[in-house]
Amino acid sequence: MNTLFLLPNTDEEIIDTYDEDIIVTTKEGRIIKASTLSGEAYGVAPEELLGKSVYDLEAAGIFSPAITPLVLEKKKKVVLRQDTPSGRKVLITGIPLFNDRGDVEFVVSYSYDMSQLMVMKEYLENLESEMSKVKGELAHLRSQQLHIEGCVMESPSSSRALQTAIKIAQLEVPVVIHGEPGTGKTALAKFIHSQSSRRNAAFIEVNCSAIPESVFDISFTGLDREGYIGLAAGGTLVLNEIDQLSLSSQAALFKLLQQPHTARIIAISHTSIEEAVTAGHFREDLFYSLHLASIELKPLRERPDDLDQGISRFLEELNHTYNQQKAISDDLYFHLLQLSWKGNFRELRNVLERSFIESESPLIRLDDLPITYQPDSDERIGLELDGKTLPHILESVEKNVLLNAQKRYRTTTEMANILGISQPSVVRKLKKYTSTPPGGKMT
Structure with missing residues (x-):
């Protein structure tokens, strides 16, 4: 049971329920109440504090400094650090108690060992770090829920690309997206547009390699500003297959983009434009004009997580489209994971749909694949279960x-x-x- 040390004329007190260092002083600075822990930090017994003046204790170096005089002076809560005779440092808080006239009648003070506070601080910092990680994980989970039509973005490299796209969407800078055909470049460009402040404006995609050099300029400017740049004003202009442009068309495009316009430019290429510059196939001035932010989409064969999810997602979409309930056999599934998929998602969906249509049973098998995709007999994995562990x-x-x-x-x-x-x-x-x-x- 806790023992409260009081002056002889004091009766029951609530203070005896606390295992804290609590001291109550009068406005004259005389200590009238002290809890069982009071004095421990100062190297004296709590009963030795009762009746003593805080001014005398301060002069003796026990309270350094005393908090009561400061509370009386400022008439508000005061927090300060005390150095004790034992060398410990304590954080002490003094609170004024006022009488009916608004004068400070008593001062209640309580203190904590600063080493304990440092432990608490470290704990809170660790907690904050953990919370930051949780927030990051939640943001990652939210980003995984963002649907990009026609492709899957769940592998580590794809997740990085998606996070970069989310960040870039908020910036008014040109973007270069490069990767093999079918990796989802145009879909990612649409995603950037949808996540930007331009989402309600035009999204114009241009296949640069299909524009003849003779009409290249007029295609972008138009006769009455009705060219591609004018149509994409305030929105997004996607320059697809920009790496296929001739050097003369690149020069024309660079000149056009230097003129005032309000379209956000996203350039898409099958190859690295930076490597094309090094090889002399792409103009440096156009490269520096476009290459402020860059995103690379890896091929599907290097994204096993996305390939796995892509097979499942496309099969689900095909079942919905054709009102069927078909599944893929295990040997077909493993075979699909081994193919190179040079056409990436576009090729994967095409092959799955052809196999889906070809299959005459609820289970799509290896033999339902287009003939050029079927494995040789010696390559078939085979999952016969009879008699095998x-x-x-x-x-x-x-x-x-x-x-x-x-x-x-x-x-x-x-x-x-x-x-x-x-x-x-x-x-x-x-x-x-x-x-x-x-x-x-x-x-």
């Missing part, structure tokens, strides 16, 4: 996937990137499933 089946699948990947890719590093495992793991597994280690080219 799960480890045996998984080992068989792993072996076939690795051997098929070995035929398609030049190095074990490429295989590792596609299969989502480390390069040493690829080498170790190949040794396991082949009689001889991989050749010199597989490094």
Whole structure:
């Protein structure tokens, strides 16, 4: 039970319920109440404080400085740091209690060891850091819910591209998006437009490579400002296949873009424009004019997470479109994951839809694939379950996937990137499933 040290004429007190360092003084500075912890920080017993003057204790170096005089002077709460005789530092708070005349009658003070406060501060900082991580994760989850028509953006590289697009959408700067055909460049450009302040204005896409040089200028300016730049005023103008422009058309485009206009420019290319500049195929002045922000979309074969989700999403869309309930067989699914998909999402959807239409049963099989996509007989993984244990089946699948990947890719590093495992793991597994280690080219 807590013991409260009081002057002899004091009765019951609420203060005895607190395990805190609490002291009450009169307006003359005399200590009339002290809790069980009072004095501990100052190296004295709490009963030794009762009846003492804070001014005398300050002069003796026990209270350094005393807080009561400051509260009496300012007539408001005061917080300060005290240095105790034992070398400890405490944070003390003094609160005035007023009488009916508005004068300070008593001062209540309580203190905390600053080392404990530092622990609390560290805890709060860690908590703030954790909360920041949670907010980041929530933002990431929200971004994953953003639907980009015709493609999936859930792999690490795609998520980075999407986050960059979200940030760039708020900036009035030109953007360059490059990647192989079908990786979702135009869809990402539409997404940037939809997330920007220009979302309610025009979105104009131009295939630059299809415009003859003889009418290139007039196509953008128009006879009465009805060209592409005028139509995209206040909105977004997408210059598709800009890397296919001739040097003379690039010069004309650079001149056009230097003239006053209000369109936001997004350039799309199949190849890296920076590399094209180095090779002398793209003008430096146009490059510097456009290349203020850049986003690269990796090919689907380097985005296994997106490929997996793309197969599921497109199948779901096809079932809805054709009012069917079809599924993909396991061997077909694993085979689809191994294909190179040079046409990326566009090619994937086309192949799935052709297979969907070709299939005459609720289960789409390898034989339903277009003939050019079907594996050779020796490449078929085969998932016959009769008489086989799960480890045996998984080992068989792993072996076939690795051997098929070995035929398609030049190095074990490429295989590792596609299969989502480390390069040493690829080498170790190949040794396991082949009689001889991989050749010199597989490094």
